[in-house]
Amino acid sequence: MKDLERQQGVASEQVVLVGVQLAGQPHEEEPLEELTGLAEAAGADVVGLLTQKREKPDPHSYLGRGKLEQLTHMVSGTEADIVIFDNDLSPAQTRNLEQATGVKVLDRTELILDIFSTRAQTLESRLAVELAQLEYSLPRLKRMWTHLSRMKMGVGMRGPGEKQLETDRRLVEKRISDLRGDLDKIHQRREREVSARNDRMTVSLVGYTNAGKSTLLNALTDSTVMAKDQLFATLDTRTRRWRLPGWGPVLLSDTVGFIKNLPHKLIASFKATLEEARQANLLLHVADASNPAVLDQIHAVYDVLLELGIEQKNTILVLNKADLVEDAHQLHVLEERYPGAVKISAHTGEGLDRLAAAVSETLSENFLDVEVEFDVADGGTLAYLSRNAEVFSRAYSNERTTVHCRIPRALLRPLEREGVIVREHEGETPDAEIRSLPSQLDDSIDDVA
Ligand SMILES: Nc1nc2c(ncn2[C@@H]2O[C@H](COP(=O)(O)OP(=O)(O)OP(=O)(O)O)[C@@H](O)[C@H]2O)c(=O)[nH]1
Ligand SMILES: [Mg+2]
Numbered sequence: 001m002k003d004l005e006r007q008q009g010v011a012s013e014q015v016v017l018v019g020v021q022l023a024g025q026p027h028e029e030e031p032l033e034e035l036t037g038l039a040e041a042a043g044a045d046v047v048g049l050l051t052q053k054r055e056k057p058d059p060h061s062y063l064g065r066g067k068l069e070q071l072t073h074m075v076s077g078t079e080a081d082i083v084i085f086d087n088d089l090s091p092a093q094t095r096n097l098e099q100a101t102g103v104k105v106l107d108r109t110e111l112i113l114d115i116f117s118t119r120a121q122t123l124e125s126r127l128a129v130e131l132a133q134l135e136y137s138l139p140r141l142k143r144m145w146t147h148l149s150r151m152k153m154g155v156g157m158r159g160p161g162e163k164q165l166e167t168d169r170r171l172v173e174k175r176i177s178d179l180r181g182d183l184d185k186i187h188q189r190r191e192r193e194v195s196a197r198n199d200r201m202t203v204s205l206v207g208y209t210n211a212g213k214s215t216l217l218n219a220l221t222d223s224t225v226m227a228k229d230q231l232f233a234t235l236d237t238r239t240r241r242w243r244l245p246g247w248g249p250v251l252l253s254d255t256v257g258f259i260k261n262l263p264h265k266l267i268a269s270f271k272a273t274l275e276e277a278r279q280a281n282l283l284l285h286v287a288d289a290s291n292p293a294v295l296d297q298i299h300a301v302y303d304v305l306l307e308l309g310i311e312q313k314n315t316i317l318v319l320n321k322a323d324l325v326e327d328a329h330q331l332h333v334l335e336e337r338y339p340g341a342v343k344i345s346a347h348t349g350e351g352l353d354r355l356a357a358a359v360s361e362t363l364s365e366n367f368l369d370v371e372v373e374f375d376v377a378d379g380g381t382l383a384y385l386s387r388n389a390e391v392f393s394r395a396y397s398n399e400r401t402t403v404h405c406r407i408p409r410a411l412l413r414p415l416e417r418e419g420v421i422v423r424e425h426e427g428e429t430p431d432a433e434i435r436s437l438p439s440q441l442d443d444s445i446d447d448v449a
Pocket of ligand 2: 234
């Protein structure tokens with residue numbers, strides 16, 4: 001497996017970035033800006049940029065012949081070690097480009113995988129990255145062997161036999177299936193853990209990488225999760241307690257950032273990490289309103305939510321970095337297009353009170369504060385409530401149990417049965433201090449993840 005790893009790793013390498021704008025793609029002012037950010041996040045030193053507009057990719061080398069020559073000159077002129085394409089390359093295109101330029105060629109997906117592999121800290125994210133890397137490499141094994149044979153035996157010598165390749169392929173396939181099994185187990189456990197906390201409202205921060213999710217989590221919950229001006233600073237979910245004015249404590253989770261054209265395999269491998277977002281009662285979609293590409297980024301996030309099957313969830317769009325916005329017109333366009341959006345600055349604290357009010361209001365619209373009365377012998381109703389509701393108090397009298405709780409509107413229906421009385425709770429919802437909490441949610445649990 002070492003040989004596969006050798007393919008990755010661009011830290012402290014000199015790189016040339018290449019972007020091809022195909023017909024029908026939206027025009028970008030600075031087409032290689034994001035790729036530059038990604039390369040820098042991976043620790044590379046960008047020494048050259050090259051762009052081309054084409055109707056469609058050249059099947060042989062993605063670039064046209066003239067551009068390819070230009071690239072080859074640029075590589076030798078800058079003494080670059082690696083070329084990184086913004087576009088996804090086929091194994092054959094990569095091979096041909098490597099032959100022409102004489103250096104390693106990576107595409108955007110490989111670069112993202114490289115960043116993820118250096119950032120992954122927990123067992124779960126390490127396994128997820130390894131799985132995504134291997135799945136990506138499998139169809140490219142041949143190319144890797146071409147590399148190796150060139151290194152070990154010199155150009156033009158015979159490469160390893162098909163037999164060796166077959167053995168390798170089988171090893172990789174076996175490892176992939178082991179990793180899938182391990183991740184499945186983690187996912188199932190995570191699913192159980194997260195749903196065990198269902199009695200507490202959960203809000204999840206999602207959004208484009210570098211939008212300010214971690215900064216917002218810190219600002220709202222007074223914590224110190226790492227926030228950095230770097231793409232993919234966060235890979236693992238962190239959950240913190242947020243005392244939401246007018247509502248009480250909720251759990252707020254930070255998640256891995258999204259990016260346009262996020263490799264599908266990577267999303268799939270990160271399913272367990274994104275479980276928080278899948279089960280959240282509300283999503284806060286954080287966008288960087290100061291970024292000229294913010295509209296594209298918002299759409300890219302919708303695409304990923306769609307892929308995760310959670311695009312239907314209650315979502316509040318949060319227009320962050322209001323303090324940095326120079327283009328008032330852009331902000332105006334955003335506010336017109338998304339009337340429900342809340343403008344904030346996680347940095348200065350501007351708008352955080354409005355955000356809290358919007359969250360509290362959305363939660364109130366979707367949850368009912370009720371008293372449920374039923375027979376003490378009715379263990380089923382009690383179990384249902386402790387699974388699905390946020391329970392504030394429980395009282396017994398005359399063989400009847402009365403539970404005061406907050407429950408999603410949609411989950412009230414199964415309670416409409418004989419012997420169970422549901423009435424709206426009158427008066428104040430108790431605040432955090434007098435609320436009875438299930439034992440696994442006592443105050444010592446700050447970092448639930
Ligand atoms: N000026 C300004 N900077 C902000 C604001 N919010 C976040 N930032 C900065 O933006 C950068 C990225 O912030 P993070 O909170 O790490 O972003 P993230 O969404 O968690 O990013 P990933 O974890 O990489 O996906 C950091 O340098 C923050 O200091 C804001 O409201 N105003
Ligand atoms: Mg972050």
